[in-house]
Structure formats: C-alpha cells, structure tokens
Amino acid sequence: MPKGHAPRLVFWVAVLLFALAAALSLFYYLSPRATLxxxxxxxxxxxxxxxxxxxxxxxxxxxxxxxxxxxxxxxxxxxxxxxxxxxxxxxxxxxxxxxxxxxxxxxxxxxxxxxxxxxxxxxxxxxxxxxxxxxxxxxxxxxxxxxxxxxxxxxxxxxxxxxxxxxxxxxxxxxxxxxxxxxxxxxxxxxxxxxxxxxxxxxxxxxxxxxxxxxxxxxxxxxxxxxxxxxxxxxxxxxxxxxxxxxxxxxxxxxxxxxxxxxxxxxxxxxxxxxxxxxxxxxxxxxxxxxxxxxxxxxxxxxxxxxxxxxxxxxxxxGDQSFFDSFQQYLYIIGIPLSLLGSLVAVLLGLWNNRRLVQDQNRVFRLLTLADEALTADSAGLERIETEFRGLVADCVNKLADGETAADQYPVSSLAIDHARRSIERRKDGLRAA
Missing domain, CATH: 3.40.190.10 (Periplasmic binding protein-like II)
Incomplete structure (x- = not known):
C-alpha cells in the first residue's frame, strides 16, 4: 500500500465507525425497539x-x-x-x-x-x-x-x-x-x-x-x-x-x-x-x-x-431490579466491545501519528547532515549530495501536500532545506574558485 494511503485508510475507518454508531443511535431512538x-x-x-x-x-x-x-x-x-x-x-x-x-x-x-x-x-x-x-x-x-x-x-x-x-x-x-x-x-x-x-x-x-x-x-x-x-x-x-x-x-x-x-x-x-x-x-x-x-x-x-x-x-x-440488571448486562455486552474497538482505533491513530512525526524528524536530521557533508565534499560527492537533497525536498513537498506532514513541522523543514541548500551552493562556489 502506498505510504500516503495508510493514514487515509485509518481516518476513513474511524469516520465509518463514528457514522455507524450515529446510525445505530438514530435507529434506537427513532425506530421500534422490537418487532414481535x-x-x-x-x-x-x-x-x-x-x-x-x-x-x-x-x-x-x-x-x-x-x-x-x-x-x-x-x-x-x-x-x-x-x-x-x-x-x-x-x-x-x-x-x-x-x-x-x-x-x-x-x-x-x-x-x-x-x-x-x-x-x-x-x-x-x-x-x-x-x-x-x-x-x-x-x-x-x-x-x-x-x-x-x-x-x-x-x-x-x-x-x-x-x-x-x-x-x-x-x-x-x-x-x-x-x-x-x-x-x-x-x-x-x-x-x-x-x-x-x-x-x-x-x-x-x-x-x-x-x-x-x-x-x-x-x-x-x-x-x-x-x-x-x-x-x-x-x-x-x-x-x-x-x-x-x-x-x-x-x-x-x-x-x-x-x-x-x-x-x-x-x-x-x-x-x-x-x-x-x-x-x-x-x-x-x-x-x-x-x-x-x-x-x-x-x-x-x-x-x-x-x-x-x-x-x-x-x-x-x-422484580424490576432483576429486569434492569439483565438489561444493563446486555448493554455491557454490546458497549464493552465497542469501547475496546474505539480504544484500539485511537491507539492505532496515535501510533501512526508518532511514526509520522519520527519520519519528519529523520528527514530534517538528514538535511542537516547533508549540509555538513557538503562543506567538505569533492565534486563527485557534492553531486551525490545534491541528488539526495532534491529527493528530500520533493518528499517534503509531497508529504505536505498530502496532509501527511503536520503543519507545525513545516517551519522546521523549511529551515533545514534552506540550510542544506546554502551549504551546497557555498561548496560549489569554493570548488569553482579552486
């Protein structure tokens, strides 16, 4: 599955469960409780x-x-x-x-x-x-x-x-x-x-x-x-x-x-x-x-x-106490699985968000590393660094466009990209002068 599709799937699963719960609630209040x-x-x-x-x-x-x-x-x-x-x-x-x-x-x-x-x-x-x-x-x-x-x-x-x-x-x-x-x-x-x-x-x-x-x-x-x-x-x-x-x-x-x-x-x-x-x-x-x-x-x-x-x-x-206890028991039987399912969805969403944050941080860290490597690279090494740099920039733009990058990560990524670009350009100028 493409990386951009996974969070969408989790999101739509959550939306579907919410819609199902809303539909069941509406059915409970607006339709007959039982047909005998x-x-x-x-x-x-x-x-x-x-x-x-x-x-x-x-x-x-x-x-x-x-x-x-x-x-x-x-x-x-x-x-x-x-x-x-x-x-x-x-x-x-x-x-x-x-x-x-x-x-x-x-x-x-x-x-x-x-x-x-x-x-x-x-x-x-x-x-x-x-x-x-x-x-x-x-x-x-x-x-x-x-x-x-x-x-x-x-x-x-x-x-x-x-x-x-x-x-x-x-x-x-x-x-x-x-x-x-x-x-x-x-x-x-x-x-x-x-x-x-x-x-x-x-x-x-x-x-x-x-x-x-x-x-x-x-x-x-x-x-x-x-x-x-x-x-x-x-x-x-x-x-x-x-x-x-x-x-x-x-x-x-x-x-x-x-x-x-x-x-x-x-x-x-x-x-x-x-x-x-x-x-x-x-x-x-x-x-x-x-x-x-x-x-x-x-x-x-x-x-x-x-x-x-x-x-x-x-x-x-x-008497009535037994009846309401039995009714409450069935509510527990239905409610506990739904509660567990909701908790599972929340955990999965949390894990996915943490994974996305780690990916964003690794991308920023790699940009900073490329900036340091560019300062001492030779011509061949600088070309390799510039190719990887362009790939990272494209990945950042695509993630941001797809909504897979949190908005608060955008300034950090922009600073890292600008820092790496300046380092690469400075090394190019130095190599041309030599």
Missing part, C-alpha cells in the same frame, strides 16, 4: 380476545414495540408456528401439541375439564361413560375439548369410539339431557364465568335440579401419564352458588392456555414481555374479562411441560 410476531389463536376464542387486548394495551403504552398478529387455524397450528420459528410468541394449550422449543412467559387462562352429570346419575367414574352419549358444547375449541375427553377415556381404558359425541349449542344441552339423548356433558372452562358455568346452568334449568360433577379421584396419576393436564381442587359452589355445584370440594383436571416463547429468545426480551403483561394486568382486566385470569407461572413446578423462560423467572424472582 405472535399467533392470535383460534378465531373468537377467549385466548384470542385476551391477546388482542394485550396488543392494544402494549401498543398504547409502549410505542417502540410493534406486534404483528399471525392468524392460525387452531392451537396445533399455533404451536407448530413457534416450532418452525415463524413467530416469536404463540398461544398454546398444554394438552394440544405443546411446542418442543417452548417456554412459558405467562399463563393466560386455566380451564377446568369437567364432566357434568344429571343429579342422581349412576355414573361414578369415567369408565361408566362407555357406550354412553356425551354432549359437547359447540364452539371454536370443540375439537380440542374432545381430544381432552379422549385422553381421559384412554386413562380409564375406555375406547374413544365407544362414547358417542353430540355437539350442541349451550342452550340445548340441558333439554337434550332431560330428553335422555345424552347421559353427560363435557364442559371446559375457567373457575368463573365461562363454558362450564353455562353448561351447569343449562342443565339445572332443564332438569329442575342441580347437576353434579364427575369426580376425578385419580387426577394425580392421570397427570403423570398425560402431563398436559393439571390436577386441581374444584371448590364447593364453583359453578353454581345455590344450590352449590359441586356440593363439596372435588378433585378435577385442568388445562392452561399459555403465552409461550422459544428458548432462544434473549432473557432481557422475555423478561420485558412478562413484565409488560403483569404490570398491565389491571388495565387488561378492565378491557377484557379474560384479563383477570392472567397469572404468573409457578417457579416451583417440578418437571413442567412448558418450563418458565429464564428471563421471566429472573423477573418474577427479583
């Missing part, structure tokens, strides 16, 4: 309504976060989209094809899986459903709910094909049971307003007596075989206050809807999403009834199907 793609869940499902409300709240509270909705056909497709890395967040249900790479950000909803029987029914456990007809409430999740029923039947060695299903609107389930068309009804809903409460109300109204829930006394064992379920206690009066349904606390099963992220998501990003959800829960509840059902995942759960994301776990364990 999230599945919306099945149309008209409670989870979809909750997520839509969450997107609305986040867009208003955090203008630097942009959320793109990705419609999916069902919960299986939602989980598949996360596994295929097509989305950053997905709504999944623990008993429906949970993604292998998923980790929990938040629990959006916990639904009890209940089998409702008419008062005085001879059916005592799920095995008694064999060769019976069960009503399935019509809705967006009727296929997923029947899959949950199949798992329960499989545990009790009841062939799924031996239990006939009759899909009915909620209001028709009670009359169908009164007419003897169905022996039981499947209800999947939260402990609170939802499908389970509506099914119980329909049956109670039609039968003129409170229904009863099929107890799941073997729930703990069933969960070990089908980890998509959870074992829960259903308190007295959960689905009807007077007369209470159930009439005593019974063992039951539940499934959870979760907002899930891939394990590859940075901890600081997952923590920020979890923090946004839990901090805005009150606002979400005010806009959507489903907001009241949002809860933090259990950090003490043993061998969970969808473990808590480490970023969310750190936030839940230590």
């Amino acid at each position: 793609r999230i599945t919306t869940g099945p149309a008209m499902s409670p989870a979809q309504r909750t997520i839509s409300t969450f997107i609305h709240v986040v867009s208003g509270s955090h203008p630097f976060i942009r959320i793109e909705e990705v419609p999916v056909a069902d919960l299986s497709a939602s989980a598949k989209a996360l596994e295929d890395r097509k989305v950053n967040l997905a709504i999944v249900r623990t008993d429906v094809a949970p993604p292998s790479n998923g980790q929990t950000i938040a629990i959006l909803r916990r639904d009890v899986v209940a089998i409702v029987l008419p008062h005085g029914s001879p059916i005592k456990d799920a095995a008694g459903l064999a060769r019976k007809t069960i009503a399935v409430p019509e809705g967006a999740l009727q296929t997923e709910n029947q899959h949950a029923l199949d798992d329960i039947l499989a545990y009790f060695d009841v062939p799924a094909a031996s239990v006939k299903r009759l899909v009915l609107p909620l209001g028709e389930i009670g009359p169908a049971m009164r007419a003897g068309r169905v022996a039981a009804a499947l209800a999947v809903g939260p402990i609170g307003p939802g499908q389970a409460v509506d099914v119980v109300a329909s049956i109670a109204k039609a039968m003129k007596s409170p229904p009863q829930l099929l107890p799941m006394d073997q729930a703990d064992a069933l969960v070990k075989r089908f980890p998509g379920f959870e074992s829960v206690d259903i308190p007295e009066g959960t689905f009807k206050a007077h007369p209470p349904v159930p009439d005593d606390t019974v063992k039951g099963l539940a499934v959870t809807y979760r907002l899930v992220a891939p394990f590859s998501m940075l901890n600081v990003v997952a923590g920020a999403i979890g923090r946004s959800i839990f901090k805005t829960k009150a606002k979400l509840a005010a806009l959507s009834p489903g907001g009241t059902q949002i809860e933090a995942p259990d950090l003490d759960a043993q061998n969970p199907l969808l473990p808590v994301h480490p970023g969310v776990a750190a936030y839940l364990a230590s």
Whole structure:
C-alpha cells in the first residue's frame, strides 16, 4: 500500500465507525425497539380476545414495540408456528401439541375439564361413560375439548369410539339431557364465568335440579401419564352458588392456555414481555374479562411441560431490579466491545501519528547532515549530495501536500532545506574558485 494511503485508510475507518454508531443511535431512538410476531389463536376464542387486548394495551403504552398478529387455524397450528420459528410468541394449550422449543412467559387462562352429570346419575367414574352419549358444547375449541375427553377415556381404558359425541349449542344441552339423548356433558372452562358455568346452568334449568360433577379421584396419576393436564381442587359452589355445584370440594383436571416463547429468545426480551403483561394486568382486566385470569407461572413446578423462560423467572424472582440488571448486562455486552474497538482505533491513530512525526524528524536530521557533508565534499560527492537533497525536498513537498506532514513541522523543514541548500551552493562556489 502506498505510504500516503495508510493514514487515509485509518481516518476513513474511524469516520465509518463514528457514522455507524450515529446510525445505530438514530435507529434506537427513532425506530421500534422490537418487532414481535405472535399467533392470535383460534378465531373468537377467549385466548384470542385476551391477546388482542394485550396488543392494544402494549401498543398504547409502549410505542417502540410493534406486534404483528399471525392468524392460525387452531392451537396445533399455533404451536407448530413457534416450532418452525415463524413467530416469536404463540398461544398454546398444554394438552394440544405443546411446542418442543417452548417456554412459558405467562399463563393466560386455566380451564377446568369437567364432566357434568344429571343429579342422581349412576355414573361414578369415567369408565361408566362407555357406550354412553356425551354432549359437547359447540364452539371454536370443540375439537380440542374432545381430544381432552379422549385422553381421559384412554386413562380409564375406555375406547374413544365407544362414547358417542353430540355437539350442541349451550342452550340445548340441558333439554337434550332431560330428553335422555345424552347421559353427560363435557364442559371446559375457567373457575368463573365461562363454558362450564353455562353448561351447569343449562342443565339445572332443564332438569329442575342441580347437576353434579364427575369426580376425578385419580387426577394425580392421570397427570403423570398425560402431563398436559393439571390436577386441581374444584371448590364447593364453583359453578353454581345455590344450590352449590359441586356440593363439596372435588378433585378435577385442568388445562392452561399459555403465552409461550422459544428458548432462544434473549432473557432481557422475555423478561420485558412478562413484565409488560403483569404490570398491565389491571388495565387488561378492565378491557377484557379474560384479563383477570392472567397469572404468573409457578417457579416451583417440578418437571413442567412448558418450563418458565429464564428471563421471566429472573423477573418474577427479583422484580424490576432483576429486569434492569439483565438489561444493563446486555448493554455491557454490546458497549464493552465497542469501547475496546474505539480504544484500539485511537491507539492505532496515535501510533501512526508518532511514526509520522519520527519520519519528519529523520528527514530534517538528514538535511542537516547533508549540509555538513557538503562543506567538505569533492565534486563527485557534492553531486551525490545534491541528488539526495532534491529527493528530500520533493518528499517534503509531497508529504505536505498530502496532509501527511503536520503543519507545525513545516517551519522546521523549511529551515533545514534552506540550510542544506546554502551549504551546497557555498561548496560549489569554493570548488569553482579552486
């Protein structure tokens, strides 16, 4: 590389780094902090309504976060989209094809899986459903709910094909049971307003007596075989206050809807999403009834199907302090290399400037040396000295023109050139006189 090009290269590298830093800063302040793609869940499902409300709240509270909705056909497709890395967040249900790479950000909803029987029914456990007809409430999740029923039947060695299903609107389930068309009804809903409460109300109204829930006394064992379920206690009066349904606390099963992220998501990003959800829960509840059902995942759960994301776990364990510590850690990770790179550029520039100064000083010293040699040189020696002198003068002029010689070195170089020229001319005059 020509000598004059090296300092230019270093200069332009420094300019490029500065421009890059300025562009990144401008991007940070003027563009969205993050763009997240999230599945919306099945149309008209409670989870979809909750997520839509969450997107609305986040867009208003955090203008630097942009959320793109990705419609999916069902919960299986939602989980598949996360596994295929097509989305950053997905709504999944623990008993429906949970993604292998998923980790929990938040629990959006916990639904009890209940089998409702008419008062005085001879059916005592799920095995008694064999060769019976069960009503399935019509809705967006009727296929997923029947899959949950199949798992329960499989545990009790009841062939799924031996239990006939009759899909009915909620209001028709009670009359169908009164007419003897169905022996039981499947209800999947939260402990609170939802499908389970509506099914119980329909049956109670039609039968003129409170229904009863099929107890799941073997729930703990069933969960070990089908980890998509959870074992829960259903308190007295959960689905009807007077007369209470159930009439005593019974063992039951539940499934959870979760907002899930891939394990590859940075901890600081997952923590920020979890923090946004839990901090805005009150606002979400005010806009959507489903907001009241949002809860933090259990950090003490043993061998969970969808473990808590480490970023969310750190936030839940230590609160905002943990979140900001994680954020600061990432700033250090990015800032330290940039700082080291800037220091390296400064060192290189300093070394180049020192080298340039040494070259200027050596050139001046050589001019002074030529002036001394010229005073005693013979004709041949003087010609050699004059040739070298002209080369040094040309080099000085070129360096000065290219900006490679500092301005404060110009007077020194000029004095050295003038001194050498006078010595050479004086020796020429002496040789001619001799």
